[in-house]
Amino acid sequence: MSICAPCRAAIRQAFRIQIIAKRASSTNPPSTAHTILSKPSWSVRSHLGSADSPSEKISSAQLNHLLRLAALPPPRDKAEEDSMIETLQSQLRFVRAVQRVETTGVEPLRAIRDETEQGTRENTVSLDTLKTLLDEEALVGHYKRSRRVRTKLDSEAENWDPLSTASKKAGRFFVVQSNKKNADEGSG
Amino acid sequence: MGDFHGEGLSSLRHVCNGDVKAAIITLSTQVPQPISPPPVDHEKPFTLAVKDNIATAGLPTQCASRILSAHPSPFEATIVKQLRARGASVVGKTNMDEFGMGSHSVNSTHGPVRNPLSNDLSAGGSSGGSAVAVRVGDADLALGTDTGGSIRLPAAYTGIVGYKPSYGMLSRFGVVPYANSLDTVGLLAKKVQPMQSLIFDTGLSKEHDPNDPTSLSPSTRKRCEQAMPASLPDFPRITVGIPHEYNIAELDPIIRESWEVAISLLEEQGVRVVPVSLPSTKEALCAYYVLAPAEASSNLAKYDGVRYGVRNEGPDAVGETLYTETRGAGFGEEVKRRILLGTYSLSSEAIDNYFIQAQKVRRLIQRDFDRVFKLENPLHEPVQFDLSDMAETTDLEDKQGPVQVDFILCPTAPTFPPKLSEVKNQSSVDTYMNDVFTVPASLAGLPAVSIPSKTSDKDLPSGLQLIGQYWDDKRLLAMAEKLEALVAP
Numbered sequence: 038m039s040i041c042a043p044c045r046a047a048i049r050q051a052f053r054i055q056i057i058a059k060r061a062s063s064t065n066p067p068s069t070a071h072t073i074l075s076k077p078s079w080s081v082r083s084h085l086g087s088a089d090s091p092s093e094k095i096s097s098a099q100l101n102h103l104l105r106l107a108a109l110p111p112p113r114d115k116a117e118e119d120s121m122i123e124t125l126q127s128q129l130r131f132v133r134a135v136q137r138v139e140t141t142g143v144e145p146l147r148a149i150r151d152e153t154e155q156g157t158r159e160n161t162v163s164l165d166t167l168k169t170l171l172d173e174e175a176l177v178g179h180y181k182r183s184r185r186v187r188t189k190l191d192s193e194a195e196n197w198d199p200l201s202t203a204s205k206k207a208g209r210f211f212v213v214q215s216n217k218k219n220a221d222e223g224s225g
Numbered sequence: 226m227g228d229f230h231g232e233g234l235s236s237l238r239h240v241c242n243g244d245v246k247a248a249i250i251t252l253s254t255q256v257p258q259p260i261s262p263p264p265v266d267h268e269k270p271f272t273l274a275v276k277d278n279i280a281t282a283g284l285p286t287q288c289a290s291r292i293l294s295a296h297p298s299p300f301e302a303t304i305v306k307q308l309r310a311r312g313a314s315v316v317g318k319t320n321m322d323e324f325g326m327g328s329h330s331v332n333s334t335h336g337p338v339r340n341p342l343s344n345d346l347s348a349g350g351s352s353g354g355s356a357v358a359v360r361v362g363d364a365d366l367a368l369g370t371d372t373g374g375s376i377r378l379p380a381a382y383t384g385i386v387g388y389k390p391s392y393g394m395l396s397r398f399g400v401v402p403y404a405n406s407l408d409t410v411g412l413l414a415k416k417v418q419p420m421q422s423l424i425f426d427t428g429l430s431k432e433h434d435p436n437d438p439t440s441l442s443p444s445t446r447k448r449c450e451q452a453m454p455a456s457l458p459d460f461p462r463i464t465v466g467i468p469h470e471y472n473i474a475e476l477d478p479i480i481r482e483s484w485e486v487a488i489s490l491l492e493e494q495g496v497r498v499v500p501v502s503l504p505s506t507k508e509a510l511c512a513y514y515v516l517a518p519a520e521a522s523s524n525l526a527k528y529d530g531v532r533y534g535v536r537n538e539g540p541d542a543v544g545e546t547l548y549t550e551t552r553g554a555g556f557g558e559e560v561k562r563r564i565l566l567g568t569y570s571l572s573s574e575a576i577d578n579y580f581i582q583a584q585k586v587r588r589l590i591q592r593d594f595d596r597v598f599k600l601e602n603p604l605h606e607p608v609q610f611d612l613s614d615m616a617e618t619t620d621l622e623d624k625q626g627p628v629q630v631d632f633i634l635c636p637t638a639p640t641f642p643p644k645l646s647e648v649k650n651q652s653s654v655d656t657y658m659n660d661v662f663t664v665p666a667s668l669a670g671l672p673a674v675s676i677p678s679k680t681s682d683k684d685l686p687s688g689l690q691l692i693g694q695y696w697d698d699k700r701l702l703a704m705a706e707k708l709e710a711l712v713a714p
Contacts, residue, residue, distance in 0.1 A: 135583050159445075197299045
């Protein structure tokens with residue numbers, strides 16, 4: 038199919054106007070700001086859910102287990118226990134939205150670090166990395182076992198007295214005191 | 226313990242005739258200071274306030290926690306040493322939320338920080354004391370830490386500039402960890418310019434710290450720097466993205482208006498402003514409140530009072546578990562709540578559904594940003610993506626895909642600072658919602674800066690946040706300086 042020259046020019050003209058109009062509307066309309074922001078897209082409150090919406094149920098035994106793992110004191114009474122469970126459940130209700138995201142095949146992002154091929158190569162510990170240290174080893178005994186030669190470290194950190202900040206000490210030892218009444222076994 | 230600190234601690238300093246309580250909790254004048262090396266010729270001396278979770282020689286490092294009350298750090302943080310060498314004289318340590326856990330600087334053993342703009346308002350957190358110290362002129366510059374918005378939020382609430390650099394740029398050695406995959410050291414000042422010159426003109430951005438395993442290696446720094454354009458182009462060649470998902474129902478209409486005004490002002494200058502979509506934003510806050518408490522529960526496990534820290538007389542256990550007495554009395558309520566939540570999400574029955582799942586969501590958040598920015602993320606090989614993978618809300622520019630941007634512009638906080646009395650009545654989950662705009666950049670490790678903007682509310686400024694691609698800090702601050710000139714209150 039062929040189009041005569043004047044028609045072609047007219048079509049081209051029409052297209053050009055359309056393109057210009059489109060470009061203008063996408064880059065410089067009277068108020069981009071207002072168009073973009075006219076309607077809120079969602080509400081954070083939607084994560085809160087209501088108190089009766091489903092969430093992980095935490096039992097009293099579970100709470101006490103978690104407290105023990107965290108080395109935090111158990112609740113003093115039933116009221117404190119209930120409030121701790123309610124707080125934990127409300128937090129879990131809030132964060133459980135992470136579970137609705139489809140993440141099949143997604144590699145977890147554990148830390149912000151150089152994940153390029155070169156970066157990974159540079160951070161890989163190889164025999165070459167250890168060579169200088171291995172070269173410093175001495176072969177000892179009949180079976181020529183390699184052993185590190187001890188050298189005296191001369192670092193500022195070595196001049197620090199770790200006991201200076203301890204509130205209880207026994208000679209050159211830290212002190213930990215358990216709850217047992219017969220006091221003598223207390224230190225360790 | 227630490228006899229020479231005792232006196233400094235007993236007197237909380239009242240700044241501004243007692244209006245701004247406890248912004249600076251320990252003053253340098255109260256204790257002998259290490260002698261700073263003389264600053265290099267071209268560097269001007271300046272005063273520096275240091276957040277209380279950053280170790281300083283001579284001053285206690287307490288993290289606003291009873292458990293570290295009067296704790297003298299045996300060494301000084303790298304960042305403090307670096308700034309002293311650049312002319313900083315430390316004026317004191319600033320109040321904060323205990324271990325950085327909070328958004329209003331009220332969870333502190335020293336009492337809440339008050340906002341100098343109005344005494345009954347929150348100053349934001351957790352670096353609230355640092356923000357106030359700068360705002361009232363006690364320091365030219367302040368060091369803060371930002372885990373999920375802890376620098377940007379108080380900067381927005383107090384009307385100053387808060388900058389969170391790319392994760393891994395500034396050394397974290399000597400910074401007490403809260404959630405180490407997120408913790409970032411950053412700066413607060415009244416203007417963008419002083420931080421810009423400090424970070425880039427003095428070579429701070431190039432310095433790797435071998436003591437900090439998360440400090441980017443010299444070779445990675447070099448690669449990142451080469452990947453980034455050296456300077457900001459003229460306005461007509463800059464594209465700024467406005468993320469759909471940051472326009473939430475809870476956004477204060479006056480803050481939305483100031484956002485709109487900023488967009489229009491940029492457009493007048495020839496900047497191209499386009500809507501963009503960051504679909505994972507909705508789950509970012511949830512992912513953050515899984516990851517940060519989980520890392521915190523692990524990081525705070527070391528506080529047992531045995532080697533350092535405060536412990537009561539008598540046994541170290543309540544019941545059978547050791548250290549419970551010390552930890553129960555030493556930690557504040559919010560810290561205990563987060564440790565418990567973190568312990569749960571790391572427990573064997575929950576780790577896959579919560580912790581690992583949140584790390585996967587974190588990857589999606591990073592991917593969202595990478596798709597939106599023109600520049601590739603220098604931390605990984607460029608990834609191709611199909612348009613079919615993109616959210617439906619994405620606007621396509623042409624069949625090549627959506628338009629890509631240099632920076633993202635959004636508010637720093639959804640509301641103006643709340644009243645301290647309201648904060649007191651909020652549940653912890655309520656206060657978490659304050660961080661909705663700051664958390665995504667933290668999860669992706671991206672540089673972000675909050676600058677104060679005028680609003681139609683005569684008394685209070687709002688904070689506008691610019692986010693850039695990883696290691697695009699130099700251009701980000703240059704852009705922030707230009708935006709600052711347009712919107713400054």
